[in-house]
Amino acid sequence: MTKQDLEEKLLSIVRGKRKVLILTHENPDPDGIAAAFGLKYIFKTMGVPAIIAYSGIIGRAENQHMVQLLGIDMVPYLKVTPRNFSVVALVDGQPHTGNVPLPKGLKPTIVIDHHPLRKSALDAEYVDVRRDIGSTSSIITQYIRILNLPVDRKVATALYYGIKSDTRDLGRQSTEQDIRASVYLYPYIMPKQLSRIEHPRLPREYFAELYGILKNARIYGDAVVARVDRISWPEMIGEFADELIKIEGIHWCMCYGRHNGHLLFSIRTTRSTHMAGVLAHKISHGIGSGGGHETYAAGKVELAQAIKKLKDPEDTLLRRFLREVNIKDAEPKGLIETVEQPPALPQPNQCKNGH
Numbered sequence: 001m002t003k004q005d006l007e008e009k010l011l012s013i014v015r016g017k018r019k020v021l022i023l024t025h026e027n028p029d030p031d032g033i034a035a036a037f038g039l040k041y042i043f044k045t046m047g048v049p050a051i052i053a054y055s056g057i058i059g060r061a062e063n064q065h066m067v068q069l070l071g072i073d074m075v076p077y078l079k080v081t082p083r084n085f086s087v088v089a090l091v092d093g094q095p096h097t098g099n100v101p102l103p104k105g106l107k108p109t110i111v112i113d114h115h116p117l118r119k120s121a122l123d124a125e126y127v128d129v130r131r132d133i134g135s136t137s138s139i140i141t142q143y144i145r146i147l148n149l150p151v152d153r154k155v156a157t158a159l160y161y162g163i164k165s166d167t168r169d170l171g172r173q174s175t176e177q178d179i180r181a182s183v184y185l186y187p188y189i190m191p192k193q194l195s196r197i198e199h200p201r202l203p204r205e206y207f208a209e210l211y212g213i214l215k216n217a218r219i220y221g222d223a224v225v226a227r228v229d230r231i232s233w234p235e236m237i238g239e240f241a242d243e244l245i246k247i248e249g250i251h252w253c254m255c256y257g258r259h260n261g262h263l264l265f266s267i268r269t270t271r272s273t274h275m276a277g278v279l280a281h282k283i284s285h286g287i288g289s290g291g292g293h294e295t296y297a298a299g300k301v302e303l304a305q306a307i308k309k310l311k312d313p314e315d316t317l318l319r320r321f322l323r324e325v326n327i328k329d330a331e332p333k334g335l336i337e338t339v340e341q342p343p344a345l346p347q348p349n350q351c352k353n354g355h
């Protein structure tokens with residue numbers, strides 16, 4: 001891609017426009033937030049103002065810190081009227097995936113993403129959907145580089161963290177292009193702010209939920225499954241799935257729980273040849289939606305609808321998952337129970353009356 005390509009195909013769409021809306025997926029993650037912020041910055045250098053709107057919530061402590069410390073202005077989707085904007089750009093997501101806020105019949109003008117291409121994205125005037133890149137933030141970084149724009153430090157920090165977070169420190173599904181984008185941004189990042197974003201203080205609810213999920217985690221062969229009983233913010237399911245997939249000997253993980261009328265689930269696998277995204281799509285077939293990447297994916301079941309067809313949506317989801325990962329009636333064991341207790345230490349004589 002050359003500077004001329006970008007100018008003719010992307011910038012020409014927004015040049016002279018008064019109102020541009022940038023959207024990302026529901027409950028935006030650092031990659032979605034950073035890509036939106038970076039695109040807004042590119043438009044700003046052309047004198048075109050843009051508004052970033054989000055649906056769902058920004059719940060994760062890291063993401064809240066990112067938005068606050070880097071001054072990323074995002075307005076709730078319900079407060080904007082997408083039809084009033086002459087240009088609607090969608091980043092880190094595509095239309096009709098079930099997790100993107102777009103009114104029925106409204107096609108985005110611009111789609112920039114790194115998830116598997118959906119036909120519905122091709123209706124946009126500008127489409128840049130690439131599977132061979134680990135994050136949408138890397139694509140936006142390439143644009144900034146190709147256009148030879150001055151690098152804003154807040155934008156650089158956001159994009160750097162977006163790449164780092166989506167690729168789990170340049171490991172998961174990252175490519176040479178993500179590394180190059182990170183190296184390009186690195187001299188401009190704000191290290192103190194980045195550290196505060198990556199290592200936030202956490203609300204007590206987080207630890208209560210962590211306790212619950214560890215207690216609920218069940219091992220079926222090489223898969224671990226855990227129900228999350230209380231979900232303070234929806235991304236928590238993915239965060240816990242990222243934790244549990246670290247268990248030695250485990251190749252598959254699914255975490256799930258109810259939130260706002262939905263049954264949310266996240267899937268992880270260590271097997272890069274396996275399509276977690278396809279699996280997420282399959283197990284939610286007919287009762288919801290799901291999708292994602294090779295090793296990580298997510299989805300949701302609409303409970304109001306699912307309950308009409310199914311007695312126990314959680315049980316159906318679990319059975320479908322176990323069937324897909326080839327676990328045949330394995331007896332589950334509690335994660336904690338599979339750990340050998342250390343031998344008891346000899347007890348000193350205990351005095352019952354407190355002396």
Ligand SMILES: [Mn+2]
Nearest residue numbers: 031092136166
């Ligand atoms: Mn992404």
